[in-house]
Amino acid sequence: xxxxxxxxxxxxxxxxxxxxxxxxxxxxxxxxxxxxxxxxxxxxxxxxxxxxxxxxxxxxxxxxxxxxxxxxxxxxxxxxxxxxxxxxxxxxxxxxxxxxxxxxxxxxxxxxxxxxxxxxxxxxxxxxxxxxxxxxxxxxxxxxx
Amino acid sequence: xxxxxxxxxxxxxxxxxxxxxxxxxxxxxxxxxxxxxxxxxxxxxxxxxxxxxxxxxxxxxxxxxxxxxxxxxxxxxxxxxxxxxxxxxxxxxxxxxxxxxxxxxxxxxxxxxxxxxxxxxxxxxxxxxxxxxxxxxxxxxxxxx
DNA sequence: TTCTTATATAATAATGGTTATAAACAGTAT
DNA sequence: ATACTGTTTATAACCATTATTATATAAGAA
Numbered sequence: 001x002x003x004x005x006x007x008x009x010x011x012x013x014x015x016x017x018x019x020x021x022x023x024x025x026x027x028x029x030x031x032x033x034x035x036x037x038x039x040x041x042x043x044x045x046x047x048x049x050x051x052x053x054x055x056x057x058x059x060x061x062x063x064x065x066x067x068x069x070x071x072x073x074x075x076x077x078x079x080x081x082x083x084x085x086x087x088x089x090x091x092x093x094x095x096x097x098x099x100x101x102x103x104x105x106x107x108x109x110x111x112x113x114x115x116x117x118x119x120x121x122x123x124x125x126x127x128x129x130x131x132x133x134x135x136x137x138x139x140x141x142x143x144x145x
Numbered sequence: 146x147x148x149x150x151x152x153x154x155x156x157x158x159x160x161x162x163x164x165x166x167x168x169x170x171x172x173x174x175x176x177x178x179x180x181x182x183x184x185x186x187x188x189x190x191x192x193x194x195x196x197x198x199x200x201x202x203x204x205x206x207x208x209x210x211x212x213x214x215x216x217x218x219x220x221x222x223x224x225x226x227x228x229x230x231x232x233x234x235x236x237x238x239x240x241x242x243x244x245x246x247x248x249x250x251x252x253x254x255x256x257x258x259x260x261x262x263x264x265x266x267x268x269x270x271x272x273x274x275x276x277x278x279x280x281x282x283x284x285x286x287x288x289x290x
Numbered sequence: 291t292t293c294t295t296a297t298a299t300a301a302t303a304a305t306g307g308t309t310a311t312a313a314a315c316a317g318t319a320t
Numbered sequence: 321a322t323a324c325t326g327t328t329t330a331t332a333a334c335c336a337t338t339a340t341t342a343t344a345t346a347a348g349a350a
Contacts, residue, residue, distance in 0.1 A: 019317070019326065040307080055329045060308065062327095076221050081307055092258075094266045103266045110275075113237075113252055117277040121239045121248045125279035130255075132262040134270035164297065164346050185336080200300045205337065207298095226336055 005086075006032040009071045016069065023047075023054055024062050028071070028086075037075060037083040037093075037102050075102075096136035098143070103136070150231070151177040154216045163210060168192075168199055172207050173216070173231075182220060182228040182238075182247050220247075241281035243288070248281070 009028055013020065026047050031038070038046070044059045063084055066072040073085040075093070080100070087104065094103045114125045135143065154173055158165065171192050176183070183191070189204045208229055211217040218230040220238070225245070232249065239248045259270045280288065 017326085021316090021327065023328075053329070055331095056307095057309075057330085058328060092262075094262045094268050094270075096268070097271065103268075105262055105265050107258055107261060113275070114277055116252060117237075117239045117250055118279070120250045122282040123239050123241070123248075123277070123279040124285055125239075125277055126242065127279070128275065128277040130258070130273065130275040132259055132268070132270055132273040134263070134268040134272070137267040140269055162297085166298065166346070168299075198300065200302090201336095202301085202338075203299060 003032075009066075009086075012071065013069060018065060018069065023051060023058050024065075026050055027059060027062050028066065031066075031072060031084060031086040037085045039081045039083055041081065043084070092130045092132070094132045094134065094136075096139055097133055098135055098139035101136050101138075105132075148177075154211075154231075157216065158214060161214065163214065168196060168203055169207050169210075171195055172204060173211065176211075176217060176229060176231040182230045184226045184228055186226065188229070237275045237277070239277045239279065241284055242278055243280055243284035246281050246283075250277075 006029060009032065010020065010025070013024075018024075027043060030043055030046055034046075040056070040059050040063060043063075044054070044056050047054060047059075063072060063074070067074055067084075070088065071086070073088055075083045075085055077083075077095075083102070091104050091106050094105055095101070110128060110130065114128055117123060117128075118125045151174060154177065155165065155170070158169075163169075172188055175188055175191055179191075185201070185204050185208060188208075189199070189201050192199060192204075208217060208219070212219055212229075215233065216231070218233055220228045220230055222228070222240075228247070236249050236251050239250055240246070255273060255275065259273055262268055262273075263270045
């Protein structure tokens with residue numbers, strides 16, 4: 001039930017001074033429904049049937065609101081635009097160099113790395129990010145031809 | 146002697162069809178000398194005394210050349226511009242959320258993560274990246290006031 | 291050295307993601 | 321109803337990066 005997570009997200013927004021609007025609801029819903037990690041523009045395009053007048057700025061603004069509220073993570077890559085991930089639980093990404101596909105995978109216990117970083121660099125550690133890069137199965141087949 | 150690494154880099158470029166130009170030499174030298182991870186613009190500005198006519202495009206073009214040759218890594222973050230790291234040996238970064246400072250730190254053996262990703266997602270794994278986020282000692286002091 | 295040619299540079303324009311601005315609008319409290 | 325605060329829309333601006341093109345130059349051949 002992904003709706004549970006969505007409900008929790010809506011609930012946690014209510015506790016702040018953030019107002020719930022139809023646009024916000026739709027953006028959040030889309031983020032929690034889709035299993036991918038869409039870009040702001042993909043979200044914008046996906047909702048243009050429902051909200052023909054919605055501005056791109058609204059998408060960006062609200063993604064920032066959600067990010068600040070800790071409901072959404074922003075993933076940034078070199079060339080293209082940011083992607084947004086509604087799954088803020090501990091997980092990592094495997095990314096295809098060729099087609100850009102992103103696959104989630106779970107791995108326990110990189111807390112040790114955080115601890116080490118804290119000791120070595122004296123940082124007050126908040127979070128970490130890890131990504132593995134390579135070629136996805138589909139692209140491996142394509143390249144084999 | 147960081148010059149050793151620079152010499153190796155120059156040598157490895159010579160083995161390809163990449164020509165050595167004064168601009169390229171200067172950019173490489175700057176990258177290997179400076180202990181930071183400069184942006185393209187910082188490199189551009191740092192070299193404008195030596196090369197008053199150098200174009201920004203030249204910096205970007207050559208950073209890409211070096212990246213393709215495996216001499217330099219591009220680090221991308223959310224808000225600002227890419228940073229470039231001449232140290233391609235296995236190391237990770239601790240980044241301050243507040244001031245953006247980047248500190249290198251070494252940590253062994255995340256090969257296991259690569260292996261797992263390979264098995265779980267069926268990827269042909271090439272590389273990985275990890276970063277720890279938090280507040281640096283200086284900013285901790287500042288915030289304590 | 292000089293010639294040749296593929297490659298590099300510089301200057302500039304274009305691209306594209308993201309953000310700022312200002313006016314119109316909506317929800318809530320007084 | 322009125323005032324207030326926050327939101328959306330539309331549009332313009334911003335800024336990092338890339339494309340374009342004419343000119344210059346590195347590196348090997350003659």
